[in-house]
Amino acid sequence: MQRKIRVLVAKVGLDGHDRGAKVIARALRDAGMEVIYTGMQQTPQMIVEAAIQEDVDVIGLSILSGAHMTLLPKVTQGLRVEGADDVLVLAGGIISDADAEILRRDHGIAAVYGPGASTHDIIRFIREQIAPTSRSL
């Protein structure tokens, strides 16, 4: 049986606008993935713990508050501490190119998507990264 790709979609931090996250969650569902949606106001620790319990392949973080340079590295660091840094972490939101470059290079964020990003590109990227047999025990 083909393994399902499991994705955690969460809003990290205190902003209250979740339409983008919901659009992504729905698009990933329609692409046949299982999306665990935990909603708004998630701390990095909550996201790490939920990702572990749900054994997800991918975490999609939505952040519009401007606190991405503080909060996103805390998620990837938390995953590393738990030995879960094989989870693919993607970010979406209002993030400058310069910040995105740093997040990708230094903080283990695999890809950063801004306004107008195509859900098709995101789906394709996830499918390329998560090969059906890539996961070890």
Added chain:
Amino acid sequence: MVHTSPQSVLIERMRAGNRRALARLITLVENGDAESRQILAHLHQYTGRAHIIGITGAPGAGKSTLVNALITELRQQGQTVAILAVDPSSPLTGGAILGDRIRMQSHIHDTGVFIRSMASRGQLGGIARTTSAAAIVLDAAGFDIILIETVGAGQAEVAIAAAAQTTIVVEVPGLGDDIQANKAGMLEIADLFVVNKADREGADATKRHLLAAMQLGGPPRNGWRPPVIMAIATQQHGISEILAAIQAHRQHLRTAGSETAHQSQRAEQEIKAMLHQLIHEQIEQHLSISQRTQLIHQVATHQIDAYTAAQVLLRLIIEPQESSKKQTD
């Protein structure tokens, strides 16, 4: 040597309290391949301790909120709790949005609580085919209580009754009259009823309808009359009463000897599920893509009916064995 297999290492880590190993084992049994059967066989020795509680009811009845309230109360009593929250997979794409965790977030940092979302993956009975297997993993991990929350269920999604030892049916005021209460399904599987949102108008009538419907059914099965408990899950009202009723039911199962009857029922269900899976796998193994496409086309264009097509598939796994038997004879 058994103990060096990757599964054994995972199981040892899980038994030592590693949550990542537990989560990975659930994924493996959820995917239901050959590996999962080895894992379940290995875990068997550690199981049979947990009490498994099913929570079912209509979409929006407040199942997740009730689960959250139950977790709070159970933790106050010092019990550890694992939750399997099932949401529907899309029948069209196979994808799913699993959103039950949203109502259970206050317990995220409590190591005595483990919450796992499951997609129903094509099953229509309100839980996934492998939900019971996932519960076995959680039982082996040492949780005292396992709560299984079903897909929002209407009238016939009764698979939970075989998977759980105590089944709670959640009702809310205003969803139907006494005829609704008398229909088959939910009424028969409930070990206890919760009328949630009991501060709403019509809650008393809902309770009356349930009690009346049960009376029409004659004397209770196995000597247990399901109680009807009023609750407001968002305010933690009625929750300790629910736990007391669960405890009473658990006691009843032990004393009435109906626990063994229930265990047989569950065992039968498990065997049936395993049999379905094996048949399905065998057919997949013997069926070529062109055969599949052709059959689908024939049914879709009304050349043959679905029953005939299913028989063709069944013959795929029956006849190769017979023909090979003939050869060896």
